[in-house]
Amino acid sequence: MNNPYFDLLMWARGPGFDIALIIFAAGMVIRVVEILVLGRKSDKAPAKGSPVGQGIRTVFSRSIPRKGLINYAPVTYLGGYIFHLGFFIALFFFGPHLSLFDSIFGFSHWWPEALSFQWPSFGRVIIESATALAILALIALMYSRLTDPVRRAISTFDDYLVWLLCVLPLASGYVAVNKLFGDPTLMLALHILSVELLMIAFPFTKLTHAVTFVLSRYYNGAIQGRKGAES
Amino acid sequence: MTATLERGLNALREQIDAPVASFFSSCVSCGLCAEACIFYRETEDPKYTPIRKLDLLRRIWKSEYTLFGRIANMFGLMPKVTEADLTAWEELVYDSCTMCGRCTLVCPVGNDLTMMIRKMREGMSAAGHAPTELVGAAGRHADFGSPMGELHPALHAQIKHAEKETGIPIEMDKAGADYMVLLSAQEIAEYPDVLAAMSRIFKKAGITWTISNDGFEATNVGIQLGNRDVARTLVTRVVEAAEKLGVKGVISPECGHAYQALRWEGPNLIGRPYKFEVVHIIELLDHLRAEGKLKTKGKDTTKVTFHDPCQINRRGGINREPRNLMHMVASNFVETDDAGTMNWCCSGGGGVGANERATDLRFKAFNRKKAQFEKVAPDKIVTMCAYCHHTLEEQLEEHNMDIEVQGLTELIGEYLDDE
Ligand code: SF4
Ligand code: SF4
Numbered sequence: 001m002n003n004p005y006f007d008l009l010m011w012a013r014g015p016g017f018d019i020a021l022i023i024f025a026a027g028m029v030i031r032v033v034e035i036l037v038l039g040r041k042s043d044k045a046p047a048k049g050s051p052v053g054q055g056i057r058t059v060f061s062r063s064i065p066r067k068g069l070i071n072y073a074p075v076t077y078l079g080g081y082i083f084h085l086g087f088f089i090a091l092f093f094f095g096p097h098l099s100l101f102d103s104i105f106g107f108s109h110w111w112p113e114a115l116s117f118q119w120p121s122f123g124r125v126i127i128e129s130a131t132a133l134a135i136l137a138l139i140a141l142m143y144s145r146l147t148d149p150v151r152r153a154i155s156t157f158d159d160y161l162v163w164l165l166c167v168l169p170l171a172s173g174y175v176a177v178n179k180l181f182g183d184p185t186l187m188l189a190l191h192i193l194s195v196e197l198l199m200i201a202f203p204f205t206k207l208t209h210a211v212t213f214v215l216s217r218y219y220n221g222a223i224q225g226r227k228g229a230e231s
Numbered sequence: 232m233t234a235t236l237e238r239g240l241n242a243l244r245e246q247i248d249a250p251v252a253s254f255f256s257s258c259v260s261c262g263l264c265a266e267a268c269i270f271y272r273e274t275e276d277p278k279y280t281p282i283r284k285l286d287l288l289r290r291i292w293k294s295e296y297t298l299f300g301r302i303a304n305m306f307g308l309m310p311k312v313t314e315a316d317l318t319a320w321e322e323l324v325y326d327s328c329t330m331c332g333r334c335t336l337v338c339p340v341g342n343d344l345t346m347m348i349r350k351m352r353e354g355m356s357a358a359g360h361a362p363t364e365l366v367g368a369a370g371r372h373a374d375f376g377s378p379m380g381e382l383h384p385a386l387h388a389q390i391k392h393a394e395k396e397t398g399i400p401i402e403m404d405k406a407g408a409d410y411m412v413l414l415s416a417q418e419i420a421e422y423p424d425v426l427a428a429m430s431r432i433f434k435k436a437g438i439t440w441t442i443s444n445d446g447f448e449a450t451n452v453g454i455q456l457g458n459r460d461v462a463r464t465l466v467t468r469v470v471e472a473a474e475k476l477g478v479k480g481v482i483s484p485e486c487g488h489a490y491q492a493l494r495w496e497g498p499n500l501i502g503r504p505y506k507f508e509v510v511h512i513i514e515l516l517d518h519l520r521a522e523g524k525l526k527t528k529g530k531d532t533t534k535v536t537f538h539d540p541c542q543i544n545r546r547g548g549i550n551r552e553p554r555n556l557m558h559m560v561a562s563n564f565v566e567t568d569d570a571g572t573m574n575w576c577c578s579g580g581g582g583v584g585a586n587e588r589a590t591d592l593r594f595k596a597f598n599r600k601k602a603q604f605e606k607v608a609p610d611k612i613v614t615m616c617a618y619c620h621h622t623l624e625e626q627l628e629e630h631n632m633d634i635e636v637q638g639l640t641e642l643i644g645e646y647l648d649d650e
Binding site: 063 | 247248250254257259260265277283298335336339340341342496497499573
């Protein structure tokens with residue numbers, strides 16, 4: 001075992017990952033708590049619809065675009081869907097990722113063997129297509145961010161950074177799995193490090209939406225729902 | 232820092248709550264809110280992107296209400312909101328937003344941008360950065376009872392006129408009536424026929440009603456200006472009048488923001504629920520229809536379409552009701568594209584119609600509705616907000632379109648079966 005990158009890989013897998021996980025988890029707890037502590041005044045107007053029910057429904061229903069809007073921003077919508085789906089498939093259905101989750105969270109320890117649910121991993125073709133599509137979607141999204149006047153006007157450093165941090169794990173994972181170039185150990189280490197960067201950035205950037213969207217959609221649905229209006 | 236700037240910033244700080252924090256935390260800068268906004272769509276100027284209109288509120292939230300922002304702020308990394316910022320944002324917050332609520336319905340992470348514009352206006356007006364027309368209207372409203380000044384003489388004349396036309400007496404300040412009717416200043420000044428229509432409909436339905444001399448005008452410029460104190464004063468006037476008469480309910484007139492102010496903001500402004508219910512006139516008419524107490528005879532056979540007022544449908548939840556009524560009295564009722572919840576604003580809501588500076592922008596924004604009306608080519612446009620009514624008439628004239636506009640209550644009155 002005299003691969004010069006082995007130590008780096010071990011660090012990335014061990015202490016590096018722990019550090020990233022702690023920053024990610026603690027940071028996100030802070031972000032959510034600092035929203036919730038602000039509270040909201042109880043609404044004294046008698047409700048016409050059901051705020052809570054519609055709030056919960058909206059958390060899901062807002063995933064579907066409103067009729068006609070997709071025509072105005074096809075790249076944003078399609079790119080957005082493909083990227084999110086591809087990223088999730090690669091993250092949650094790639095065999096080695098699943099073993100990793102199991103080793104961190106120890107699903108197999110928590111449940112008796114008989115109850116242990118079988119989370120299927122997908123075949124290589126699916127994982128690799130999903131990864132490639134996610135990367136292509138990100139490229140299309142960046143193209144639209146750079147060329148569309150609205151998206152260019154509202155973009156900040158945050159948007160470009162997050163884009164890069166999303167591309168890196170996808171691209172490095174693809175390279176590492178396919179041993180496209182570079183030393184495989186180094187590539188795997190870089191892949192893990194890029195994921196750790198993404199985790200560390202999570203609480204400090206718009207990546208936060210992956211958690212807080214539940215709150216914002218809920219509030220939107222609850223506010224509209226109280227009035228018996230659509231959301 | 233000047234005293235007014237500080238007052239404005241404090242007013243903005245007061246507006247930040249958990250929903251606002253969750254909205255700013257979730258924004259992914261996708262720009263989709265712009266696609267929904269009439270001002271962006273008709274001008275294609277990216278400065279009208281809804282989330283951008285809220286940037287000052289976002290900066291205050293970030294630098295003062297998030298831990299990481301506060302740390303960055305300590306190192307001087309967060310630029311302060313200045314007087315110049317407020318000046319620059321005044322046009323974005325007042326001239327180019329009718330608080331129509333379309334952006335709120337398309338944002339993929341669920342941001343209620345419209346509610347935040349409403350909140351941001353609180354800070355802008357406290358800092359002295361509100362359009363002079365709205366400030367003036369607020370003054371007249373507080374001093375004389377309506378944004379158009381003293382309206383008692385006009386009201387009394389219209390009541391007399393309606394009594395003569397219908398032969399039904401209208402008793403003012405009648406304690407214990409079922410309902411206290413409110414009107415909008417626009418109706419009293421421009422569309423008084425609604426009074427006679429209500430008078431006949433209620434008589435037939437067996438409803439007793441009255442109008443109070445102490446509180447008969449329902450509009451609330453405090454909501455458009457973004458001034459809770461003004462809004463509270465105006466709501467209180469109505470609440471006191473209604474509770475003094477001991478009515479069962481108050482009828483909110485054909486006016487979008489009046490319904491918003493009375494039905495949804497009012498109890499929160501005065502800090503308690505009312506001792507009466509608030510019902511929108513169209514909601515009530517549809518109830519009466521369902522109960523069989525509203526019967527019509529004959530139908531309008533010309534081609535008619537319907538314009539949804541944003542504050543009543545999208546932001547108020549009254550969508551089915553006007554359509555039930557339209558089908559009762561119109562045999563050739565054709566909807567425009569996007570009708571209903573995603574209808575486009577008439578371009579005059581949220582105080583924009585009163586704002587001189589916004590006139591050109593408003594005429595441009597109307598092009599969306601214009602194209603929709605041209606597609607349907609109706610003989611008549613029916614609506615349920617007197618201010619939409621007024622704006623549509625003004626815009627149709629400006630764009631050389633010869634289409635009649637009518638209020639829904641008035642139309643129902645025309646076909647009322649009161650034999
Ligand atoms: S649509 Fe929502 S998430 Fe997208 S830019 Fe506008 S506010 Fe942000
Ligand atoms: S409320 Fe309407 S006018 Fe205002 S920003 Fe949103 S979409 Fe535009």
